[in-house]
Amino acid sequence: MVIPLPNDECRGELGYALGYKYWGKGIAPKAVKLRVLEKAGFQGEGILRKYMILKGKTRDMVMFSLIFADPQG
Structure with a gap:
């Protein structure tokens, strides 16, 4: 989702979500540990x-x- 802000700035959201049948399998914690x-x-x-x-x-x-x-490192 991108919401236009004044001066051509933008804001968005990114989240992690899994289908119910994949819950409890450790998938999201593994993804977070990768520090994406x-x-x-x-x-x-x-x-x-x-x-x-x-x-x-x-x-x-x-x-x-x-x-x-x-600055990007």
């Missing part, structure tokens, strides 16, 4: 503690950002 977002130039911003409820349990959400004006 950091390899793509995103920087960790912080953790939203107890941000969502999944399977009746509260879960944290880790936030990353990619700002094109930032």
Whole structure:
């Protein structure tokens, strides 16, 4: 999803989701361990503690950002 902002800036979201039949198989943790977002130039911003409820349990959400004006390492 891209939301236009003033001065031709853009904002988007990227999330991980798996079909129900793949839950509990360790797929998402393996993907996160590969640090895909950091390899793509995103920087960790912080953790939203107890941000969502999944399977009746509260879960944290880790936030990353990619700002094109930032120097790319």
